Amino acid sequence: EDQVTQSPEALRLQEGESSSLNCSYTVSGLRGLFWYRQDPGKGPEFLFTLYSAGEEKEKERLKATLTKKESFLHITAPKPEDSATYLCAVLAAGNKLTFGGGTRVLVKP
Amino acid sequence: NAGVTQTPKFQVLKTGQSMTLQCAQDMNHNSMYWYRQDPGMGLRLIYYSASEGTTDKGEVPNGYNVSRLNKREFSLRLESAAPSQTSVYFCASSEAGESNSPLHFGNGTRLTVT
Numbered sequence: 001e002d003q004v005t006q007s008p009e010a011l012r013l014q015e016g017e018s019s020s021l022n023c024s025y026t027v028s029g030l031r032g033l034f035w036y037r038q039d040p041g042k043g044p045e046f047l048f049t050l051y052s053a054g055e056e057k058e059k060e061r062l063k064a065t066l067t068k069k070e071s072f073l074h075i076t077a078p079k080p081e082d083s084a085t086y087l088c089a090v091l092a093a094g095n096k097l098t099f100g101g102g103t104r105v106l107v108k109p
Numbered sequence: 110n111a112g113v114t115q116t117p118k119f120q121v122l123k124t125g126q127s128m129t130l131q132c133a134q135d136m137n138h139n140s141m142y143w144y145r146q147d148p149g150m151g152l153r154l155i156y157y158s159a160s161e162g163t164t165d166k167g168e169v170p171n172g173y174n175v176s177r178l179n180k181r182e183f184s185l186r187l188e189s190a191a192p193s194q195t196s197v198y199f200c201a202s203s204e205a206g207e208s209n210s211p212l213h214f215g216n217g218t219r220l221t222v223t
Contacts, residue, residue: 004151031209032209034211034212041216041217042216042217043113043199043201043214043215043216043217044152044199044212044214045214046211046212046213049209049211051209087151087152089152091209097154097212098151099151099152099153100151101149101150101151102151
């Protein structure tokens with residue numbers, strides 16, 4: 001059974017305090033890994049797609065990396081507006097997409 | 110350009126009542142999806158429609174039906190609501206034939222069944 005686990009469940013950061021979120025997965029035949037951002041009361045918003053181990057993508061203060069077993073979302077010098085829930089989702093063989101439970105990030109000024 | 114629009118935003122039902130959640134997208138996407146989101150469980154796929162005229166069950170289809178009305182619209186129906194269906198429901202769409210293309214989500218319908 002495909003599994004996607006995100007850690008930690010919640011993260012409290014001071015503004016400017018860099019940190020990383022983890023998404024570990026056990027799937028058969030990885031076809032892609034997605035990161036989304038979700039604000040309260042809103043739907044998830046697409047951030048990145050990673051396809052193979054070693055790949056990296058960046059957008060403003062966010063950087064996503066991928067290994068054979070996990071992905072990291074690094075938040076560099078976060079600002080309060082980076083507060084959100086970050087979701088990862090893994091696309092496996094058979095086009096099955098499995099979401100993790102998310103990491104709630106709170107950045108305090 | 111509205112993207113994916115869901116109605117209603119909020120709904121309270123009594124056990125046994127029925128309702129239809131509406132979803133429309135204006136991005137000319139062929140594929141559309143219905144997910145539910147529950148605390149600590151991640152998004153789970155209820156039904157999807159790979160293209161107009163086709164629908165398939167996802168991970169948690171029991172208690173739901175769907176209709177792909179046309180290319181733009183994909184509705185989700187609860188025939189006899191149960192408290193276990195209290196959740197936030199998200200509609201999403203993606204580009205045709207690209208299973209690794211990202212999903213575009215609406216802002217959800219928050220449903221409470223008492």
